[in-house]
């Protein structure tokens with residue numbers, strides 16, 4: 001199988017999973033966090049180099065206060081809970097998103113997990129948190145305007161522009177998976193997904209299994225990527 005170097009996942013359907021069971025939405029997120037833990041393990045087994053998980057979007061602030069608070073705390077708990085696995089498997093963590101607007105305790109964990117794992121090199125796990133693709137592009141434009149105002153000459157090419165994104169050294173995702181049957185990107189990696197292969201499954205995120213993951217990778221494996229060029233044969 002051809003293994004994608006970078007897989008990004010929109011982990012959707014936690015709320016519906018909980019609702020179908022008559023449970024509060026947060027139970028779906030709890031279970032979803034466990035599935036994310038499993039996905040890290042499957043990715044390590046397959047030799048995937050970068051795994052990105054959309055965990056909290058800049059639009060998620062619109063949710064009820066209790067749910068937002070729960071997701072903030074889940075971020076902190078997950079970092080604490082997963083530290084052992086990260087060390088054992090040499091996984092580097094990077095957080096993708098806007099620091100502005102996040103509570104102090106979340107920012108502290110953000111810095112802590114990045115610092116503690118920065119020398120690990122087996123895989124990079126990217127947690128998109130307080131992330132929005134359009135905001136990322138606006139933030140990049142704002143940085144460029146700032147530099148130009150300070151007298152720097154910026155010649156805009158695609159390569160130069162990407163250096164102003166939040167994580168310029170991370171390669172674009174080869175495969176984006178979205179669960180729960182929705183077929184849209186919802187402001188995820190807008191710049192980076194230009195040539196990504198997309199895979200949609202009806203499975204709700206808390207029910208996502210290794211078999212589902214392998215099915216997505218297998219589908220990717222069979223696709224021919226031309227990046228606007230012509231096929232070889």
Ligand code: FPP
Nearest residue numbers: 011012013014015016032033055074075078
């Ligand atoms: C989308 O489902 C899911 C989220 C907004 C949160 C995803 C979080 C996790 C899977 C846990 C990992 C979390 C952290 C903080 C690392 P939804 O709530 O939109 O589901 P619905 O569409 O069925 O309502």
